[in-house]
Amino acid sequence: MKKLTMASLALCVAALTAGCSSSDDEEELVLPEINNQFEANIVWQEGVGDGVEHYFSRLSPVSYQNTVFAAAREGVVTAFDTETGKEKWRVDVRENTNFWPWEDSDSAKLSGGITQAFGKLYIGSEHGQVFALDRETGEVVWRKSVPGEALSAPSAGDGLLYVNLGSGKLVALHPDTGEERWHYEQEVPALTLRGLSSPTSANGGVLVGEESGKLTALIAENGFTAWSTDVAIAKGASEFERLVDVDTKPVVSGAYVYSIAYNGKLVAIDVRSGNVVWDREYSSYRDLSLDLDVIYLVDSDGVLYALDKNSGIERWTQPALRGWYLTAPTVAGDYVVVGDQEGNLHWLDKNSGELVSRTEFDDSGFYIEPIVVDGKVFVYTRDGELSAVQIPQ
16 A cells, blocks of 8 residues: 655645646745735743654644643644643653553654643654553553554543554554454555545544545444435546545534545435535545534645535635645635644635735745634644634634
8 A cells, every 4th residue: 555645745736736847937926915914922832742744644732721832743742732832741652661562662752642631641653552641640551552653642431442554454442441442444546645534423423534535334232334425426547536535534514414525525324324415526635514504625736715505606715826736725714724834824704715914924825724712823844833813702
């Protein structure tokens, strides 16, 4: 099985959709000029190890009450006070073992997480390890070897922890011990994107996107398949054209679950039956954002859309950031916020899609979407700079 990294994908997509070439007269991407309607207030900034550097990663900060947790690829996990940025604890998961059976033993290669549940933090790694840390102290409660890379955040629900793996398996673990309760095996095509869908736990089931283009619902108790529905169907002559990964986290709202595939569609599916309610032609590998009755998405080219969640009808489109390798969108008050590969944070009016402000951060760039906690947006750069930004009123 061959994995195509997101960086490689971005280059391929740029070449195919923007007409890029290696000629001397190739035009450099330029950000659109805007008149900032406000200047973002950065409340605090702190460093978290070496971040993720240039590697593919889905390591996202997570919050609980007045604490935000962030991790670096090499193994550092840190807890900060959300108001002041004061460090509450810092641990290195590499310090808790005397032997690492890997050639590259200087990095834990954390990649999937962070998930907080059951009083713990859960993080997966490219080494095929899942770590459970005590949420209050950072102490490693258990570590579990799993049969594949854990590249996406685990999901918790119905008394279990669900981890989707690069080998095509989804495993259900006991949250207190890491003991495997059941596993589900997926079909994995010869060529896939380097990324995996984070599972979603809902209504006694587990929803997960597959690299074969399907969205599948499993029964939480035993892992049996309730239904499996196509979000994308492989078409075309080349392996690249036939990429149909559903790498996004399913979003459940009411009776529907929403999902999107690369080279596929955005679909609304009935959670109980697996029947498609509506579908629209969009392609993406970034997570969706849902706010009230609106879906916000960034497509594979970097175009932003707002759509009605009940019909899929577009409310607005913003193409000005095409080609800037954007993060997934995050709703923050009256705004939609996205980061780009150069470390710019873009603020858009969520009702119109108008670009209203831009803030420059660490030029190592953003790789994961912002999160919102207590009236602040938290952004995390590749070099490990975690920033708390006040949401304008």
